Amino acid sequence: MTPSRFASLSVAALIGTAILLALGAWQLQRMEWKRDLLDKLQSRASATPVRLAQAVDMSTRSEDDAQFLRVEVKGRYRHEAEIHLYAIQNKQAGWLVITPFETLDGLSVLVSRGFVPEALKSADTRPDGQAPDQVSIVARVRYGERQTMFLPDNNPATNQWYWRDHNAMQAVTRKATQLTTVWFYLDLEVPDHGAPWPRPQPLAAANLHNRHFHYALTWFGLAAVLVAVYGVLFRSRMNA
Numbered sequence: 001m002t003p004s005r006f007a008s009l010s011v012a013a014l015i016g017t018a019i020l021l022a023l024g025a026w027q028l029q030r031m032e033w034k035r036d037l038l039d040k041l042q043s044r045a046s047a048t049p050v051r052l053a054q055a056v057d058m059s060t061r062s063e064d065d066a067q068f069l070r071v072e073v074k075g076r077y078r079h080e081a082e083i084h085l086y087a088i089q090n091k092q093a094g095w096l097v098i099t100p101f102e103t104l105d106g107l108s109v110l111v112s113r114g115f116v117p118e119a120l121k122s123a124d125t126r127p128d129g130q131a132p133d134q135v136s137i138v139a140r141v142r143y144g145e146r147q148t149m150f151l152p153d154n155n156p157a158t159n160q161w162y163w164r165d166h167n168a169m170q171a172v173t174r175k176a177t178q179l180t181t182v183w184f185y186l187d188l189e190v191p192d193h194g195a196p197w198p199r200p201q202p203l204a205a206a207n208l209h210n211r212h213f214h215y216a217l218t219w220f221g222l223a224a225v226l227v228a229v230y231g232v233l234f235r236s237r238m239n240a
Contacts, residue, residue: 006237009230009233010230010234013226013227013229013230016226017223017226017227017230020219020220020222020223020226021219021220021223023219024216024217024218024219024220024223025216027212027213027215027216027219028212028213028216030212030215031212031213031216034212047069047070048070049070049071049072049138050069050070050071050072051071051072051073052071052073052103052105052107052109052182053105053107055069055071055141055184056107056182059141059182059183059184063143063184066141066184067141067142067143068140068141068142069140069141070138070139070140070189071138071139071140071141071186072136072137072138073101073103073107073109073136073137073139073186074103074104074134074135074136074137075101075102075103075104075134075135076101076102076131076133076134076135077099077100077101077102077111077113077130077131077135077192078099078100078101078102078173078176078177078179079099079123079130080176080177081099081100081172081173081176081177082097082098082099082100082123083097083098083099083110083159083161083169083172083173084096084097084098084121084159084160084161085098085112085161085162085163085164086160086161086162087115089115089199089201092117093117093118094115094116094117094118094120094121095115095116095118095121096112096113096114096115096116096198097112097113097114097115097116097198098110098111098112098113098169098185099111099113100173100176100177100179100181101137101186102177102179107182108177108179108180108181108182109181109182109184109185109186110166110169110170110173110181110185110186111137111139111185111186111187111188112139112142112185112186112187112188112200113131113188113192113198113200114188114191114197114198114199114200114201115197115198115199115200115201116129116197116198116199117197120197126195126197126198128193128194128195129193129195129196129197129198130193131192131193132193135192137186137188137189137192138188138189138190139186139187139188139189140186140187140189141184141185141186141187142184142185142186142187143166143183143184143185144164144165144166144167144169144184144185145163145164145165146163147163147165148163151163154168156168156172164185166183166184166185170183187200188200
């Protein structure tokens with residue numbers, strides 16, 4: 001191996017090791033974040049529900065203070081503007097039904113009502129699952145998410161969503177209902193109707209796996225392997 005090629009290999013090994021170590025450290029940070037998230041979920045699992053206005057006020061001060069809060073609201077769904085978010089539940093592909101909810105005190109919030117299989121995506125196929133004109137629900141505060149490299153683009157024109165782009169969802173529902181929703185959504189705890197679908201998935205710690213420590217070990221392990229391989233190459237070159 002020529003000196004210039006070995007120098008390039010050394011630089012590549014150094015950069016690769018730095019990247020792997022950085023990824024491992026990032027996963028450790030994510031582990032602490034997820035642990036805090038799980039603690040909040042556990043502590044608020046049986047808390048008395050608050051009003052939506054109170055949740056909005058708390059979220060304005062700090063999103064962490066409002067995350068997973070149980071909220072009780074009364075009002076009506078605007079079923080004509082429901083949104084469909086792709087999901088897999090119990091190894092079955094389908095959609096989460098997310099619907100604007102107009103409260104009695106003039107606020108509006110998106111509510112994730114639950115899962116429906118592919119065959120029941122259209123609201124026309126599940127008329128019994130559309131909650132009546134006025135209903136009282138209890139749900140948890142959740143926030144939107146960012147698109148990752150593994151998530152396809154949303155297609156609002158065909159009502160096919162693959163990640164919770166809250167701003168875009170809000171724009172679509174505002175156009176259909178003339179209502180401006182708050183900046184978080186609510187995850188329904190129990191069904192708001194007597195039909196089988198949509199079916200809420202109760203939020204529990206079991207649904208928020210904390211595997212970041214294992215991910216960190218993977219990245220650190222790959223860094224160790226890279227260093228070991230480079231060490232073998234370095235030793236063989238020195239002995240040449």
